[in-house]
Amino acid sequence: MKIKDLRIHSIAIADPPLRSSYGLHAPYALRTIIELESEDGVIGINETYGGESPAAALRGIRSKIIGADAFRVTGTINPAMEKFKVNGLDRSQTFLVPGENPLDESTRTYAAIEVACLDLIGKSVGVPVCDLIGGRVRDKVPFSAYPFYKHAGGGGEGNDLREDEYGEALSPEMLVVQVKQMIKKYGFTSIKFKAGVLKPEEEIETVKQMYQEFGPEVPLRIDPNSAWTVTTSVKVGKALSRELSGGGYLEDPTAGIQGMAAVRKELLACGVEVPLASNVAVTSFKDLPATVAHDAVQIILCDHHYWGGMRQVQHLAKLAETFNIGLSMHSNSHLGISLMAMAHVAAATPHLTYACDTHYPWQSEKDEVVKGGRIRIKDGCVAIPEKPGLGVELDYDQLERGKERYRNVPYKKRDDEAEMRKHVDPSWTRVLPRW
Ligand code: GKR
Ligand code: MG
Numbered sequence: 001m002k003i004k005d006l007r008i009h010s011i012a013i014a015d016p017p018l019r020s021s022y023g024l025h026a027p028y029a030l031r032t033i034i035e036l037e038s039e040d041g042v043i044g045i046n047e048t049y050g051g052e053s054p055a056a057a058l059r060g061i062r063s064k065i066i067g068a069d070a071f072r073v074t075g076t077i078n079p080a081m082e083k084f085k086v087n088g089l090d091r092s093q094t095f096l097v098p099g100e101n102p103l104d105e106s107t108r109t110y111a112a113i114e115v116a117c118l119d120l121i122g123k124s125v126g127v128p129v130c131d132l133i134g135g136r137v138r139d140k141v142p143f144s145a146y147p148f149y150k151h152a153g154g155g156g157e158g159n160d161l162r163e164d165e166y167g168e169a170l171s172p173e174m175l176v177v178q179v180k181q182m183i184k185k186y187g188f189t190s191i192k193f194k195a196g197v198l199k200p201e202e203e204i205e206t207v208k209q210m211y212q213e214f215g216p217e218v219p220l221r222i223d224p225n226s227a228w229t230v231t232t233s234v235k236v237g238k239a240l241s242r243e244l245s246g247g248g249y250l251e252d253p254t255a256g257i258q259g260m261a262a263v264r265k266e267l268l269a270c271g272v273e274v275p276l277a278s279n280v281a282v283t284s285f286k287d288l289p290a291t292v293a294h295d296a297v298q299i300i301l302c303d304h305h306y307w308g309g310m311r312q313v314q315h316l317a318k319l320a321e322t323f324n325i326g327l328s329m330h331s332n333s334h335l336g337i338s339l340m341a342m343a344h345v346a347a348a349t350p351h352l353t354y355a356c357d358t359h360y361p362w363q364s365e366k367d368e369v370v371k372g373g374r375i376r377i378k379d380g381c382v383a384i385p386e387k388p389g390l391g392v393e394l395d396y397d398q399l400e401r402g403k404e405r406y407r408n409v410p411y412k413k414r415d416d417e418a419e420m421r422k423h424v425d426p427s428w429t430r431v432l433p434r435w
Helices: 052-065 078-082 102-125 172-186 200-214 230-239 256-269 285-293 309-320 337-349 396-408 416-423
Strands: 002-014 028-038 043-049 139-144 191-194 220-223 249-251 276-278 301-303 326-329 379-384
Touching: 002 052, 002 396, 028 052, 028 102, 028 396, 043 102, 043 337, 052 102, 102 309, 139 337, 172 200, 191 200, 200 220, 200 230, 230 249, 230 256, 249 301, 249 337, 256 285, 285 309, 301 309, 309 326, 309 337, 337 379
Parallel strands: 191 220, 220 249, 249 276, 276 301, 301 326
Antiparallel strands: 002 028, 028 043, 139 379
């Protein structure tokens, strides 16, 4: 099946002012939507990181895609994936916001094409993607609530403002209200809380209040994106040993594999068995030997967008299972195509041991580019539809609106530090560790 065209669309979607150790989300998040069209007019679609550099990388590979066979093209471009595998470079994401790491550009680009190809093939042969890549082991994929400290505002700018559905949330009490609202709307049964923003004592208190409110049957995770020293991480792990047990975890409390290993060792020495999870210290296959050797991470948060696509996530899952490491899924601000791709790969991955992350509740209907509007999350789950490919089509009017927003935004990459300086503190810089 020959590929006739590859179309790359840069779009901007409204994003609320969410905080993390990276800084502050800008009023718009950037995404790239791609279309692969076969000679017989079938269109495969996908969504990936946005801004100029991911789009340029895709444009750079265009000549290899046009005219190629959709069944073979991922094999043909495979060497691009190998680029950074053997040269000893550190692929770590610790100091860079996701999507802005030049070292995983090749795996991100490969993944973007792979998933679009799978959608194209699925749509051509009438089979859902999860069944193409090994067959579903579940029909519904669980996701978790993803509360953030946030400033007032729903995203967008000028006369393009979105409703501020969740309001300001800069205290433990406000975070509890935010989660309640999210659970009521989507039915989530676990919570992943973005920390690394306020003093650790306040973040401990936030988790305690969530535990108090939702009880031990709702697993809790806390993720400060490496904002803490080893000592602070151990202190927080000890303080929250009850709240983070029973299906919860402590995610990337500190930087690097060695740092994580030190936290794990100290926690175990104190009798605290709360597992450590990571999507920052462990971001590539090259990180696995040291991770296993030092017992640095007990749960890996996979992400097909930068691990190199769906099949690499399945390889990762097998390796994780082999070494008795759990698997969860990382997310970044995204729309429905990414959500469906995450759901399909999760559906076809037996060793998925935790509910996946998703930023989806933070995005608005007004920005969705999927025909028919937003994907439904019910009882905290995304159901895999009996439709071919990813099960979604593009709404071209909505896509055009997204492209127009992109043309109008002055920034063409994610820069949470710059946003912090603009809106919160003119002298703010990301310091790791901060506490
Ligand atoms: O959206 O600010 C954010 C998150 O901090 C995101 O950038 C992280 O990549 O959600 C992610 C995580 O789990 O680390
Ligand atoms: Mg994380």
